[in-house]
Amino acid sequence: MFGTAKETDGRREIKSVHKIDEILAVIKRLNEGTLTEIAEEVELTKGTVHTYLRTLHNCGYLTEEDGVYRLSLQFITVAEHVRNETSLYMAGHDEVDALAERTGEYAHLVAEERGREVTLYESRGEYAIATDYHLRLRETPQYLHHNAAGKAMLANFAPDRRDRILDAQELDAQTEHTITDEAELRDTLETVRENGYALNDEEEIRGMRAVGAPIRVPDGSIFGAVSMSAPASRLQGERFRSDVPEIVMETANLIEVNLETAQRDG
Amino acid sequence: MFGTAKETDGRREIKSVHKIDEILAVIKRLNEGTLTEIAEEVELTKGTVHTYLRTLHNCGYLTEEDGVYRLSLQFITVAEHVRNETSLYMAGHDEVDALAERTGEYAHLVAEERGREVTLYESRGEYAIATDYHLRLRETPQYLHHNAAGKAMLANFAPDRRDRILDAQELDAQTEHTITDEAELRDTLETVRENGYALNDEEEIRGMRAVGAPIRVPDGSIFGAVSMSAPASRLQGERFRSDVPEIVMETANLIEVNLETAQRDG
């Protein structure tokens, strides 16, 4: 979405979709742009780009003010719809609020898509402060091996699903503590599976620790994960390795129950 | 966006954009669908729709599982980006949190786009409970005359901007208290302008009242609005007509200051 588009592998595709995606990607990257600015970044003439921009504006994907185009705020309303149609969000947001309140820290509800992690919901306890960095983190799907929630999911996927994800990417480092060695990661995941929870010790954000637990459905497949994160100074010893994991797993379990009952009711 | 697309008015457009928009609209409406189901709703053959779906999936707009297509969770991350690039959100979310905390109720930060209201941020105080209805409300841009924040903006737009919005739509009723008469609305807006805040007395949701105030920039133009909403039983008399308006206007003012300083720093 917006630029990450792969090349077509022989099978027929609609090229206009790729062009639209590229144009939206340019606008997203520039944040705002005039026709000329956008056309310079795309392999199309000004005249052609003009027609695209007009249509995209007409359809509500872009706003235009004095010749400056931006992504429309309507993406926010669409996202709201997508979120509300996600059973995991409906089953989990109250529990995540409770987790944030109990711990006083950040709590997250996440899902996996295309091998990456998307944050469905974030709740802040009284000690959790909103930072610019934290906001930006949710603008891009994250790598699963970067954080506790991701590792919790990765550890509990069916082996072939896990392999497909791990094989498709390099394990890049986010901080100096990120696990970048595949064998080491697989060892860790083994432990995560045994424990029922995953830890993140400054592997995603320097100075931040986190605890995550997977959310399963009866047949054993993974729906998502919950996590709690806090500055390392407030998450140490017993609290880090036993108390909080307990609470996080309890939260995950409550969400699993909600998912089941919701499913039963239709 | 997603289906509301107007017909082209003679000037040239990219038809594929409209087709993509229509397909995404169908999937949004169905929530999920197979190729055949989607193709039935669109004036294209199965073969053609198949090519579209493949491309949209490839580009990350759709997910596909066992032949069932859905809107991708990536819309959530894009929305996050759009929100974070909106100066109003950056300047306002902390203040809206404070407003929710001070009043214990719902607080909203909204902006106008294409004559409709989009919620940039919602904060819940300790007494505000999340309802399904409330969640759904944010899935669609709202009419400005339906609520306090919208009326606060509408009242303070430049006359021609206000006229353009009012002329483009019927004043439909959301509840039996919604103002549907244009003359009456214009009178109310006059009062709103004088007072500096707008009231909503069960005009959007039965049993809910709200208070809204506009957010301006130095040159007088409107950037958005803040509002506080609560059950009518908790928002009466002095509190409804004086205390809360005072707090809401104060919040709006703080956000205006934040916007200015942010602008100055670049």
Add this chain to the structure above:
DNA sequence: CATAAACGTTTGCATATATCAAACGAGTTT
């Protein structure tokens, strides 16, 4: 103040490409 440059916009024409039928293989159902 005139001229040039830059920008958004429109249009004719050539061609790439989106679309339709129709056929295919795989999986279900009868």
Add this chain to the structure above:
DNA sequence: AAACTCGTTTGATATATGCAAACGTTTATG
């Protein structure tokens, strides 16, 4: 085993897209 459905592919065709070139405005420049 035949008759359905479903997703998928493909050749041929119509047409929508994209380029180049021009236009009218606005903004720089000499």
